Amino acid sequence: MSNVLAEKRALIVGAVINFLMAMAGWAAYYYSSSQAILLDGNFSFIAFLVTLIAIKISAIKSNRTQTFPLGQFAYEALFSFAKGILLIGVLLMAFSANFSKIIQYLNGESLVPLNGEVILYYTPAMVVLCFSLAYFCHFQNRKVNFSSTILKAEFTSSRLDGVMSLATGLALISIRFVDIDGVAGFLHYIGDSLLVIVLVLLLGKGPFVLVRDSFIELAGGQLQNQQDRAKIMAVLEARFGTEGMLKDSFISKTGSSYLVVAYIDSQALGSLSMADLMTHKHHIVAELADTYPNSTFEIALT
The missing domain is CATH 1.20.1510.10 (Cation efflux protein transmembrane domain)
Structure with missing residues (x-):
């Protein structure tokens, strides 16, 4: 529904x-x-x-x-x-x-x-x-x-x-x-x-x-609901949690819309190509949409 x-x-x-x-x-x-x-x-x-x-x-x-x-x-x-x-x-x-x-x-x-x-x-x-x-x-x-x-x-x-x-x-x-x-x-x-x-x-x-x-x-602050935050972090860590790629994250909610930003350590990417990175992004977007249909996901290299 x-x-x-x-x-x-x-x-x-x-x-x-x-x-x-x-x-x-x-x-x-x-x-x-x-x-x-x-x-x-x-x-x-x-x-x-x-x-x-x-x-x-x-x-x-x-x-x-x-x-x-x-x-x-x-x-x-x-x-x-x-x-x-x-x-x-x-x-x-x-x-x-x-x-x-x-x-x-x-x-x-x-x-x-x-x-x-x-x-x-x-x-x-x-x-x-x-x-x-x-x-x-x-x-x-x-x-x-x-x-x-x-x-x-x-x-x-x-x-x-x-x-x-x-x-x-x-x-x-x-x-x-x-x-x-x-x-x-x-x-x-x-x-x-x-x-x-x-x-x-x-x-x-x-x-x-x-x-x-x-x-x-x-005001665009961090998501306050800890259960939702844990669910979203689990999705990010499943893709970027290995080898220290996921350096930080920002998760905010405005109404029923969610903004999720994953800060990826460019030094830890190793052999991961930009195409592989975009593949990970598409998978995360799909996984988030299952639970949070009005969600936006972005990757920021640091």
Whole structure:
């Protein structure tokens, strides 16, 4: 299956599911007054919007133009970078809003208690949808050897959303059994805000990692995925590893496009002719294409 088909299938499914989850989240917030549920709905709506953009990027990324002779794969990395920034923004806004709500409660302001009944129905549905979408994206990405940056971003976003939905639902359902007039009665008013702050602190790492990796791709840095790096190095060493010919290498990734450069020690070539060197290159290009279809391989003599 081609990268484009795998991505398009996952992204269309993702757009539909995220839109449904956003509508469900906002409706649940209306009936429950839960800030945690509002965060969940906002999270899903942002995912829906950026998925529409991702569908367009998936369709054009491999197109070669005069401006982009090697394809437009940089849009993939830019998409992942922007999505990571958006996720960080949502988490920071949620942290700020809910911290403010806690301060209001501590200052004696009147707040509306949570209505946990709707959450009994909302939570199971959201958890199933989120994790189903996350692992559908993971499954589609596995078909293309995890080369799709877009599907990686979708998997990260959906899994994060699923964990948030599960934790939020369990916590808010538990609050229903707390006596509102008892010692822990404050949980009916700010329990969801406390939960949001904990979730932001625990789950905030994922978007930052996504931003970091995407930035490295945009800047043309070395490939960060060590498993992919090991696979590519094994291909190079199988051809050039003997007699110290392979002096160094450079492997970078931009979206689902890979650039591999093998630095060959010209002093170690021995009797290997230029024709033999080109034969090795063609074999390596073919081997890389089996796993990384959008790959470019070059040899640099040093």
